[in-house]
Amino acid sequence: MDTAFETTKREVVTDAGVLRYHEAGDGPPLLMLHGSGIGVSGWRNYRGSLGTFAQQYHCYVLEFPGFGVSDPVAGNPVWTALDSVVRFMDALGIDSASVIGNSLGGVVGLNLAIRHPGRVDKLICVGGVGPNLFTQPLSEGSQILQDFTEQPTRENLIRWLRCMSYSSELVTEELIEERWRTALDPAALESIKSMYGTKAFEERQRMLADTDRPPYWAMMHKVVCPTLLAWGRDDRQTPLDMALLPMRTIPNAELHVFPNCGHWIMLEAKDAFERITLEFLQR
Template sequence: MSATVPTPAATVPITAESTSRFVDAGEVRVHYHEAGSGPVLLCIHGGAPGAYGWGNFGANVPGLAEHFRVLVVDLPGYGRSDKPQISGGRYAFYAKVFADMLAALEINSAHILGMATGGAAAMMLAIEHPQVVDNLVLVSSAGGLPLFTPMPSEGQKVIQSYYGGEGPSRAKMRSYLEMMMYDASSITEELVEERYRASIEPEFMTGAPDGRGAQNRPATEQVWRDVDRIRARTLVVWGRDNRVQGYDNALFLLNRIPDVQVHLYGRTGLWVPFERVEEFNALLVGFLCPS
């Protein structure tokens, strides 16, 4: 095992810098953030240009760290994690890395939270490595099956076009964020700049599955075919106004995952944890820590 030694959380403010850690998960060096104590909650972010763990879940970490030992990962290919070539299915690769990561940290099992691409990875983890999954939370998850949303969706077209034409720009990033969220007033210049800068990092553009290089787009499995094999107690969370993954995906998962409940928010897009920070944290705590 090779991992950085965490600093006691009680003496250090919870920031991206103070919580930053690395661990060798098999052959992949994974960057993650750690805060809090208690039951382990592993948070897996979504894909798309400029995505990384703290960017997706940073606003939630202080509140969740009051109840859990929170681990927020950068997917392989994103953020500060290694950017390996992925052979075989993308989601199975991620699932194996996270199973190896938990083993390296000597964690037998954890609650798993996955959003968008991270949701498909979380489902694959529950399917192929069920022994490491206590409870499962899926937010705007990929890997399901849309019942009536046209494919590719409006949001998927925006994502796919980000590096096309004249290439990435701050205007394109703002358009993407406005598409992803219901209330555009929460999109600050700082947020646009942060995501834009992450999207043009040379290693991201050449090494991430959602970067510019088409050769880096590994196959994505049809996870929906096997979701009936998920035995973990599961919470599915969606925004009604999600223009990337329509809420009909949530209804499909409701019908296929054996032990499941669904929570839908109106006036909410894909990024539920950011758009409804306090409500989402309370929902998560209530589901994972029932009194």
Template structure:
């Protein structure tokens, strides 16, 4: 498995993605942030999931090797529609999903727009269906991210990636170098700013019903995964979605920040694979009621 993605033209948009394995389709949607791509987010997890699934890791629109289309609505909803088009191009009618942060919001948007296309979803430190209850807004992680976008220095990149993890020893020079190179490549900062601008534009917000207000109507079986020490999308956000999603479980990782797939790699893979491969009859209790886990 190499870092070079495959590209496809999807309705005029160049989409980049990695694919490995056979079986039930699994789409793994990465988060946002400076220099992110599917490969940077999930490359170490791909071999494990490829043993069980036809695993597809797309670069979301505007990230990595995928073009940014014109955004006439908030980004997660627009990206969900493009993921559906990519699925059409790849001959995938429905799939299971893993969504990290922004990728979780995109998966959840697709589950609302086209429930038959998302069989199950595991959402990690996800936006969209979650909402802050106790923590200040913006979070520490978002503050550091916006500071970097305003002035993209190495020092500010280090400040941001440190908010992603519980253990700062995971922040190596190689990691910072890779993210700096990706984030400062030609056109990347402009695309990243446009993506976040779409989410905070009052005109687009006025035309958009927040996903969390529809949480009770989401029928897709959902696993929420959260680092207890997440400083990007703090842990208190997990509890709104855990209360209102009809078919939900919540798994919390101690001594873990926003990058669960890195800090708790083996546990993340084990828990997600168990959920995604569980028999449908086991997803709810025998009484047919909602199952809540912790």
């Protein structure tokens, strides 16, 4: 049994179901938001770095609804995740916090900073935010996720895991088995389908064509907090060209690119990520 998991796990009841999270450390609040994908969870994204950040911050690793940990709720996972962050902060009496968001978590943190600017002190987006400028909208990683929604096999899981990293050494049998154990959770599989399924992709394209409502990345100029964009140079899930628009339009944004690194910076460039993030947070 993972004793750290058992020691740090918590849950809070809200008016839209139970939210589960991990808590550690003391100091200013630091909210850690996970990405999407196969068998994903907040714990799996951040367990390796939680001890480091908890030395100086009161860390909260929130589990979004619909990924097999917190209670699922109906709706688009991006917006239900955003709502869950507000509910979570309200339930725990957190007026504002610094936010680290990986991929989907970065999009959620960015939308939180746009819609509730007083609640985000500093923002770190680990890949994933912004539009594709030079690469196709459906990246290599997203294409594999789409394949998984249609054929949820162990082989497609392994293809996706290998696409997430620059080095194949990261994709161990232990990682494969851990992800596969929860990959077919009904709520988690539904979340993947609603984000990466063929119908979901086609629906998003229709909505972009038929609505006058601007996409979130067209409102990034409204982010007032200092923002760090952290990107793997070799990211095949959310390619590096996505960073260009947020780097230019978020008023107080800076970009750090990690060489020889894929989508999971906090795993593949762990020490450098922690060092650069702490320096940014402590200015």
